[in-house]
Amino acid sequence: MGAMATAVDRKGENVIPKVVAMLKELTHRGADAHGVATPNSVKIAKSIEELSVEDSYSSVALGYNLSQVVLKDHPQPILDDDFALVFEGRLFPFPEMSEVDHVVKRLRGDLRKKARSIIEELDGSYTFAIAQAKNVIVGRDNLGASPLYYGGNRTTFAVASEQKALWALGIKNVKSFPPGNLAVISAQGFAFQPIKTAVQPPIESMKMETAATHLQKLLLESVRERVSDVEKLAVAFSGGLDSSVIAALAKACEADVHLVSVGLKDHPEIRHVKAAAETLKLPLHLQTYTIDDVEHVLAKVLWLIEEPDALKVSIAIPFYWTAEVASKLGYRVLLAGQGGDELFGGYLRYLRVYAHSGATAVQEALHRDLFQSYEMNLQRDNQACSFHQVELRLPFLDREVVRFSLSLPLRFKIESMEDRLRKRVLRRAAQNFGIPFFIANKPKKAVQYTTGVDKALRRLAKGEGLSLKEYAKKVFREVYPDVSE
Numbered sequence: 001m002g003a004m005a006t007a008v009d010r011k012g013e014n015v016i017p018k019v020v021a022m023l024k025e026l027t028h029r030g031a032d033a034h035g036v037a038t039p040n041s042v043k044i045a046k047s048i049e050e051l052s053v054e055d056s057y058s059s060v061a062l063g064y065n066l067s068q069v070v071l072k073d074h075p076q077p078i079l080d081d082d083f084a085l086v087f088e089g090r091l092f093p094f095p096e097m098s099e100v101d102h103v104v105k106r107l108r109g110d111l112r113k114k115a116r117s118i119i120e121e122l123d124g125s126y127t128f129a130i131a132q133a134k135n136v137i138v139g140r141d142n143l144g145a146s147p148l149y150y151g152g153n154r155t156t157f158a159v160a161s162e163q164k165a166l167w168a169l170g171i172k173n174v175k176s177f178p179p180g181n182l183a184v185i186s187a188q189g190f191a192f193q194p195i196k197t198a199v200q201p202p203i204e205s206m207k208m209e210t211a212a213t214h215l216q217k218l219l220l221e222s223v224r225e226r227v228s229d230v231e232k233l234a235v236a237f238s239g240g241l242d243s244s245v246i247a248a249l250a251k252a253c254e255a256d257v258h259l260v261s262v263g264l265k266d267h268p269e270i271r272h273v274k275a276a277a278e279t280l281k282l283p284l285h286l287q288t289y290t291i292d293d294v295e296h297v298l299a300k301v302l303w304l305i306e307e308p309d310a311l312k313v314s315i316a317i318p319f320y321w322t323a324e325v326a327s328k329l330g331y332r333v334l335l336a337g338q339g340g341d342e343l344f345g346g347y348l349r350y351l352r353v354y355a356h357s358g359a360t361a362v363q364e365a366l367h368r369d370l371f372q373s374y375e376m377n378l379q380r381d382n383q384a385c386s387f388h389q390v391e392l393r394l395p396f397l398d399r400e401v402v403r404f405s406l407s408l409p410l411r412f413k414i415e416s417m418e419d420r421l422r423k424r425v426l427r428r429a430a431q432n433f434g435i436p437f438f439i440a441n442k443p444k445k446a447v448q449y450t451t452g453v454d455k456a457l458r459r460l461a462k463g464e465g466l467s468l469k470e471y472a473k474k475v476f477r478e479v480y481p482d483v484s485e
Contacts, residue, residue, distance in 0.1 A: 001069045001391045002030030002076075004088040004148075005165050006062035006129040006136050007158040010187045016053045018156060019063040022165035024048055029161060029386045030065030037062055037077035037084035039131045044075045059187070060136060062086050062129045069332045069391045070229050072098040080104055082132070083111060088161060089126025089146040090391070092225040092398065103128060115139055115182055119195040123399040127177070129159065135186040142196045143397055144179030144374025147382050150190060151175060157185050162383060163306045167483055179374050198371045200363075201407045211412055212428035215404065219429070222398035223249040226335065232256035234331035234390075236322045237284070238450055239269070239276035241423060242337025242346075244439045245430050246395055247282055250335060252433075258331060259284045262321040264291070264452030272442070279436050287325045294456040297321070299479050304387055305380045308476030310468045314448035314457055315377075316384045323385035323392075334385060338377055339396035342370040343405040344423040345413035346444045354417035359410050366413070367406060 003026035009015040019036055027034075027048055034051050035044040038058035045051040048065075064076035064086040077086045078100050085107065087100040095102035107114045111130060115137050118128065125145035130137040138159050140148050150159045151166045151174040158166055163174045177183070180197035183190050227233055227250055235247045237259035250257045259280075261273045265288040277284035297317060302308065305316045319336075326334050341347050345366060354362050369376070378394075385392045395401070412425040421427065421443060430440040448454040454468075461471035 001067045001073070001090075001386070001389070002088055003065040003161040003165075004062065004086045004127060004129055005064075005158070005160040006086070006131065006138065006185070007156050007169075008136055008185050008187060009059040010152075010155055010157065012059045012187065014057045015059055015156065016056050016061045018158070018169055019061045020048070020051060020053060021168055022158065022160050023051075023063045023065055025165040025168045026065055026160065026162060030067035030389075032068045033066040033075035035064050035075050035077050037079060037086075037131060039082070039084055039133050040079070042077050042079040042084060060131050060134065062131045062136065064088070067386075067389045074098060074100075076100055077131075078104050080108070083107070084131040085128065087126060087128045089124060089141070090393070091122050091124040091126065092222070094225070094229050099126070112137060112182075112184070116195050119180060119182060125394070125397075127161070135184050137182065137184055138177065139182045139195070140177050140179050142180035142399075143198060143370075143378070143402070144176070145378050145382070145394060145397055147379040148177035149174050150177050150183070152189065157189060159185065167480075172483070176375055176379065198367070198402065198406075200367045201403055203409055204407045205409070208412060208425065208428060211408055211425050212432055215401075215425060216429040216433055218398070218401045218404055219245065219395060220249050220252065222395040222401050223335070224253045225398070226393045226395055227253050227255040227333075230255075230333045232258065232331060233333040233335060234258050234260045234326040234329070236319070236334055236336040237261045237273065237277065238447060239273040239439065240442055240445070240450070241427060241430060241440060242340035242396070244276060244280065244435055245426065245433070246335050246337050247280055248433060248435055249395070251280070251282060257282055258329065260322050260325050260329075260334070261286045262289065262318050262325065262451060264289055264294075264456055267450075267452040269445075269450040276439050279439065285325055285329060287321065289321065291456045291459060294453060295460055298457075298475055301384060302472070302476050303479045304383045306383070306480075308473040310457070310472040311448070312380050313472055314454045315446075316380050317453050318447050318451045319381050319384040320387065323388040323390040327388035327390050332390060334390050334392050336381070336392060336394055337396060338381060338394045339370070339373065339402070340423070340426065341444070342366060342373055343396060343402065344426045345410070346423050348444070350414060350422065351417055351419065354414065362414060363410050370402070370406070
């Protein structure tokens with residue numbers, strides 16, 4: 001886990017100092033080691049201040065900040081015969097060697113063809129960049145579970161794990177790198193090529209019980225792949241369906257599982273969280289906060305998620321707190337239930353789509369929301385957690401789980417336009433797995449409400465005579481005064 005940055009100078013001038021400048025903006029994502037490479041040289045240092053690049057010159061360069069989560073993680077970039085590589089993220093199932101070494105071996109030969117095969121064939125949450133003599137090849141996993149942004153100005157084209165690294169170079173028009181794409185970056189700009197994106201498979205005909213049983217099997221294997229390299233881990237726990245399924249499956253994989261739950265002091269959901277954890281027979285670490293804590297952390301979280309979106313910040317604050325608690329307890333890996341609502345129809349808004357436009361429109365909305373979740377959810381949550389050096393892993397976004405879930409008939413997810421529970425097949429799988437009825441059939445309630453953060457933010461905004469949207473924008477302008485909204 002860590003941060004990557006790469007740049008190409010449009011005039012053929014030395015771009016290495018700019019890559020170092022980007023890495024300095026991203027030290028919160030990784031501070032165990034730092035490296036910069038050109039297509040034929042690499043330099044590694046323990047601290048960013050010790051990274052000596054004065055005697056290096058190249059119009060193409062890439063860099064990496066390391067946060068060592070597991071022992072096999074080691075400093076990057078990696079230099080091979082005719083290219084340099086950074087690989088940020090995780091592959092599932094885990095290769096025997098480190099991810100970056102595994103990818104280096106796969107890349108030997110026709111680089112562009114081999115780079116395509118990474119995205120086509122390898123499941124995981126990752127981004128990568130390959131530096132050649134005059135260009136950089138950049139790729140991102142097919143769902144965009146690992147953040148990546150790109151942009152350019154009159155002197156530089158650049159890509160980085162967070163927008164702030166590009167803003168530091170004076171690049172203002174920053175966009176999210178499209179998932180499942182490969183891009184060749186040269187002095188002429190970005191040339192994108194879609195490789196593997198989330199497509200809607202044919203709808204399969206089967207019985208509900210058959211679907212629930214197969215889903216349970218796929219989820220168990222997904223969780224097993226994501227816990228097998230660590231001795232202990234945390235689960236972001238709300239006591240709801242998704243987090244309870246993940247927690248129970250991790251326990252079944254014989255992992256040392258600890259539940260982490262956060263919320264405002266005296267919030268009514270706390271009682272349910274405690275009861276759910278006790279029933280699952282898993283240790284619970286519950287941390288409560290006050291409205292003053294929300295006010296205190298708001299600027300930091302807006303700095304991390306890099307946009308003044310009121311809804312996103314109300315979700316990001318609980319994630320930030322959860323990762324903070326997990327980190328203080330010594331857990332470097334955090335499992336979470338992201339993707340469950342998009343795959344199984346969890347959001348209440350799907351009922352409105354059903355009522356207004358019918359079942360086909362709901363199926364289309366589910367696929368669209370999953371494909372857009374990198375911008376709506378995944379980047380935000382990764383960036384909130386990475387600040388605490390905690391790696392977020394998302395079992396619902398396993399390729400096989402996604403493919404199978406998308407292939408299910410809508411009635412397995414939403415029975416009718418009046419279905420207040422939804423996520424029917426997942427609830428059936430949960431019950432089959434032994435998760436109690438009061439958890440498996442708990443109605444969906446969003447994290448910003450179950451934690452009380454939304455209500456706290458609205459109170460803070462009202463105290464300044466502002467709407468929540470206006471309040472978020474006001475604080476964001478204070479954090480990023482030079483960035484237009």
